[in-house]
Amino acid sequence: MTTVALAVTDGMLHFELALACEVFGGAGTGADASWYRLRICGPQAVRAGRFRLEPDDGFDRLARADTVIVPGWADIDREPPADLVDAVRAAHEAGARIASLCTGAFVLAAAGLLDGRRATTHWAHTRELAARHPLVKVDPDVLYVDEGRVLTSAGKAAAMDLCLHLVRLDHGAAVANTLARRLVVPPHRDGGQAQFVTTPVPEPGSHPLSEVLPWALQRLDRPITVEDMARRAGMSARNLGRHFRSVTGTTPLRWLLTQRIRRAQELLETTDRTVDAVATATGMGTATTLRRHFHRTVGVPPDAYRRTFRARAGSVGETVGAGGSGGSGPSR
Structure with missing residues (x-):
């Protein structure tokens, strides 16, 4: 069972935070005993938009997670909190996979994780990211960027694309597609697609490619x-x-x-x-x-x-057969 830790603090964007919780903290695709164990990590009760959130653990828990998700950061005009930046850097040094959603890329950049790497963020803030962190190879024209252990996404819907991409990497395309159907979202959008199109996307069934x-x-x-x-x-x-x-x-x-x-x-x-x-x-x-x-x-x-x-599927079958629900298998 893979542990996913959401790094939260005051000022996080609630949309990206909520969709990450839905993808990694939901019921997965049904009876998948290997689904993620989600932990919300922060220093104290935090405000995300108009919502108040009680973390499960402190930032020290990030270093023991397999994957760390940094949701969007609302106030990019100021530097992200030092304790959040230090915790994300420590998690990466401990071997965790780090992914940012939307302007969460500013946190990863402040931690030095994007230096020399391709990265993206919401198209409205790509110039600011590039200006503030010149060592980052900012790509403003993609939905998300996968650099192995460091991943970044553009805003809003692209954050869902990156979350499904992570599920696809961990569980395969069939599971990711099943989850997408449950969430009623497109099963796959290539990360290299443009962040936005020059004209609004027509209503389903009314555009020239509907057939x-x-x-x-x-x-x-x-x-x-x-x-x-x-x-x-x-x-x-x-x-x-x-x-x-x-x-x-x-x-x-x-x-x-x-x-x-x-x-x-x-x-x-x-x-x-x-x-x-x-x-x-x-x-x-x-x-x-x-x-x-x-x-x-x-x-x-x-x-x-x-x-x-097939090996992962076999492991899931053995876990279910041995204990029914999968129990609390080894995790970081």
Whole structure:
């Protein structure tokens, strides 16, 4: 069971704080005995917006967590509290994975964790982050950045994207997608997507891609070109690309590749199909093509990915079989 610690103090943004609690402190996807143990850590009772919160532990608990989440910081005009910065730095030195939501990146930057790394924050504050911390490689045009043990997200909805990304890393795509369905949010938005689009996203069912997106998802096992999607949408390829950027924040081919990879992840986690069969089922054609794109996108080969999540599934099964609820397994 992985321990997730929320580092809180006065002035935290309540939206990001609440969604992190929902993702990591909820019931997960149902009967998953390996779900997270959430601890809220702060020096005393804190105010987050109009809400008052009683922490479970002090900041010293952060150094014993597997993952530390730093929610958004409301008043970026002043430096974050020194005790919070010191505790986050100590947790990182102890081996914890550190993730910031929205302007929580200012806390990570103050702790020196972003020096020499790519990072992001809410688009309205990226210039300030870059000016105050010139060693940080601020990327203003992405939803979140994964630098291994240090992760940062843009604001509001992007914070949910990063939380689901962490669940996907820990439990696999199938579990993350199930959780997203329970939360009624998109199952996956690539971190490299733009933070915002130039025009408002239309209501579901009313935008020009409302038919072509589900059409493509139902045909991932077949070759699909941009021209195929353009014909389905009744527009030119150039017009399709423009609408894709407006609605999804990415290009048609990148969106399509992402859907194929996510589908491959689910099949590797939940079936015994060979890599060749998974390649066929996801429209990759050959195992060689799947391995190349999968490794580049996910970071590990398909076979290694399957072994990792099958091993975790086996551990969950052993835990449930031995004690029913999973008890209080080892944690940091």
